[in-house]
Amino acid sequence: MELNIHELLTEDTVFLPLEVGTKEEVIARMTEGLKLSGSVTDGVQYVSDVLAREATGSTGIGFGVAIPHGKSAGVVKPGLAVARMAGPTDWDSLDETPVSIVFLIAVPKENVGNEHLQILVALSRKLIHDDFRQSLLDAGSKQEIIDILKNM
Amino acid sequence: MKKLLAVTACPTGIAHTYMAAESLQKAAGEKNVPIKVETRGAVGVENELSAAEIAEAHAIIIAADTDVDEARFAGKPIVKVAVAQGIKIPGQLIEQALALQASAGTAAPQAQVAEGSDGKRKQPVFYKHLMTGVSHMLPLVVAGGLLIALSFFKLNPDEGTFLANLLKIGGAAMGLMVPILAAFIAFSIGGKPALAPGLVGGMLSTQLGAGFLGGILAGFLAGYVAKWLIQNIKLPRSMEGLKPLLIVPFLSVLVVGLLMVYVIGTPIKSLMDALTVWLEGIGSGNKIMLGAILGGMMALDMGGPFNKIAYTFAVGLLGSGVYGPMAAVMAAGMTPPLGIWLATVLAPKKFTQEEREAGKVASILGLSFITEGAIPFGAADPFRIIPAFMIGSGLTGALSMVFDVTLRAPHGGIFVLLVPNAISPVFMYLIAIAIGTVVTALLVNLFKKKTTQL
Structure with a gap:
């Protein structure tokens, strides 16, 4: 299915590659992209909400993927940022392996139309599948990553 | 084929809920295990499990970091883990769920019956x-x-x-x-x-x-x-x-x-008042009718308003030196448990092991004029069993009146025989009870369809 992913994901929010850092650094850098795309208006609030979520349990879901996310008052419209890490990055993952792909999800505190949420839901489901993750790892350009997500 | 169900949920309801769902579906697919996963996320509850699916399921996996209402799974084996485990070890969870047996929980007997019966009839x-x-x-x-x-x-x-x-x-x-x-x-x-x-x-x-x-x-x-x-x-x-x-x-x-x-x-109170007036109206004018009505009332709710009215009415008459209705009421109160006991003896295959055991106890309770001994049977299948009880008890009540039996004690069942002159004539009284017992038993077995699980 073709999803209207453009509203969620722009070239500003694709990081290819993103330099290795701490979890906090990675989230902060990716948040800058979400601010550029107009999803996040209050970066400080949003990062603190994401980290608060992170504190309740790592969002490193295994298979080298992390999906930090926050439902935050600092978000005006749903947004998605994706980063392929330059090297293995520690994320306290469930399977204790470092992550190489990070999806940062921004959702406004007030519920919005389901359409955008549906995209995030579809993405979450897709991430479980090896071939999907591999295609993200193999992608050579930002546009290629956007295309993969568009056609998921 | 064992079917599994799962529920996934997380506080944000965006990512983990769906990853765990997908993970479980993927792992189940690899193992060829049918599974349905209900997701409780930000887009609402999707793929909601129906009562029928729950009844059919072998076990339920709950992978959630939020409270999931487990009441609807009463009696089903449940594997309960954090949502992350659903993503991390879905295969293990499925193995675990398949290995579980229905617990000794409340609804377990029903669950096992549903599984054991060849058809899908529930x-x-x-x-x-x-x-x-x-x-x-x-x-x-x-x-x-x-x-x-x-x-x-x-x-x-x-x-x-x-x-x-x-x-x-x-x-x-x-x-x-x-x-x-x-x-x-x-x-x-x-x-x-x-x-x-x-x-x-x-x-x-x-x-x-x-x-x-x-x-x-x-x-x-x-x-x-x-x-x-x-x-x-x-x-x-x-x-x-x-x-x-x-x-x-x-x-x-x-x-x-x-x-x-x-x-x-409130309606019960007015009903009781009206019934009392009505019974007094019948009086001893038509004593056979009165015996049959009192008997039927004894068996209708076995301790409820009808039973109480009939009993209180008869006890009240003792004070005025009228002993016939008391005899009818007690006899009619004895036949439901006695009848159910006889029914389990006559057609054991229509009853479960538990019911047959309960039937033995019911015989003693019947002899003791503890009508409540028949309640478990009446409550389990009221529309079939209670009419049988009422006909048997009504008949016994009427016969007791026909035989002009008198009873001077308000309770005691068969033990009243130990009290000199409390019942007379004793033999006709026993005949009335015996006939009612046999009729109750035959009707119970006639109306009763198949084994009901206790």
């Missing part, structure tokens, strides 16, 4: 709830009934004596019968939150004189009220914790209590 849900209530009530009836029967070794034992205390203990057990019946019917419908309103509704049914039929009503009421409150009360997240601790218990007990007192209690 008991209507109404009977499932009834059976849950009846099976929990049964031990109280057995213990209470036998203790009361034992206390009859001496009629009207003196206060404080051992026999009087046995009577007291038995009475306590019998007193809990209807509350427990109502409580577990409610539990079967609404889970743990329904227990409290069920108990209170059952207690009120006893206090209002509505008997076990009132208790059944209270149980269904409490179950659905509690279920509705849980599903429909929405609170801000900061107060969500108050819901199970304060709001649901308070409101469910209040609502069920008020309904019992005003909607059930």
